[in-house]
Amino acid sequence: MARKKIIAGNWKMNMTPSEAVELVNTLKSLVVTEEADVVFCVPAIDIIPVVEAAKGSNIQVGAENMYFEEKGAYTGEISPNMLTDAGVKYVVLGHSERREYFAETNETVNKKMLKAFEHGLTPIMCCGETLEQREQGVTMDFIRQQVKVGFQNVTADQAKTAVIAYEPIWAIGTGKTATTEQAQEVCKAIRECIAEVYDEATAEAIRIQYGGSVNAATAPELFAQPDIDGGLVGGASLKPDFGKIVNWK
Numbered sequence: 001m002a003r004k005k006i007i008a009g010n011w012k013m014n015m016t017p018s019e020a021v022e023l024v025n026t027l028k029s030l031v032v033t034e035e036a037d038v039v040f041c042v043p044a045i046d047i048i049p050v051v052e053a054a055k056g057s058n059i060q061v062g063a064e065n066m067y068f069e070e071k072g073a074y075t076g077e078i079s080p081n082m083l084t085d086a087g088v089k090y091v092v093l094g095h096s097e098r099r100e101y102f103a104e105t106n107e108t109v110n111k112k113m114l115k116a117f118e119h120g121l122t123p124i125m126c127c128g129e130t131l132e133q134r135e136q137g138v139t140m141d142f143i144r145q146q147v148k149v150g151f152q153n154v155t156a157d158q159a160k161t162a163v164i165a166y167e168p169i170w171a172i173g174t175g176k177t178a179t180t181e182q183a184q185e186v187c188k189a190i191r192e193c194i195a196e197v198y199d200e201a202t203a204e205a206i207r208i209q210y211g212g213s214v215n216a217a218t219a220p221e222l223f224a225q226p227d228i229d230g231g232l233v234g235g236a237s238l239k240p241d242f243g244k245i246v247n248w249k
């Protein structure tokens with residue numbers, strides 16, 4: 001069975017609520033594809049206005065992070081039930097920027113994964129190596145660890161619905177996209193890792209995105225690869241260009 005593509009924009013810390021509404025209004029008429037799920041992952045403060053602005057369109061809304069408890073004394077955090085109540089369907093977990101600047105670990109990512117599933121949110125779990133790791137030849141060891149720990153105690157049925165975003169850190173925001181071969185090679189290896197941990201059926205069902213300087217010019221070739229099921233797009237998701245990416249064919 002062919003996997004449906006999933007193309008997500010990760011706005012990162014960009015767009016005030018009013019700018020967010022303007023961008024959704026610009027893009028929503030372009031998001032008409034039936035061939036991909038299109039998700040806007042937006043800053044927490046933008047979620048409610050974006051859900052409202054996206055009503056009646058094909059845009060689904062995601063969060064960029066969440067905490068692994070439902071409520072309590074965790075100043076500044078956002079819970080999974082707050083997200084679902086606001087109309088969020090997806091949540092990005094373990095982005096390399098969260099790992100680098102906010103001390104996220106494979107273990108905290110795993111706790112968040114389990115909580116996301118418990119609340120019916122689809123996680124987009126990010127993984128990816130540094131340039132140094134690539135040069136040392138340990139890319140797959142590092143990513144396998146991120147995937148195996150991230151998915152600990154996640155059931156096969158849950159894993160089948162998950163999304164993994166392979167984002168080589170050296171390609172994020174640098175304008176340096178991994179070559180199509182590099183991206184396909186790692187996405188294929190991630191799928192093999194899922195087959196090892198679970199089974200072939202789970203590996204066939206899970207969706208694996210590539211992220212890292214994706215733009216309208218590079219998207220078509222990347223998305224045509226057998227193991228690349230779409231993209232997690234940063235910078236280009238903030239521009240009308242995103243309309244071209246979601247209509248990559």
Ligand SMILES: O=C[C@H](O)COP(=O)(O)O
Pocket residue numbers: 010095167171172173174175211212213214232233234235236
């Ligand atoms: O989550 C998105 C990635 O970090 C890619 O960002 P970028 O497209 O700006 O390189």
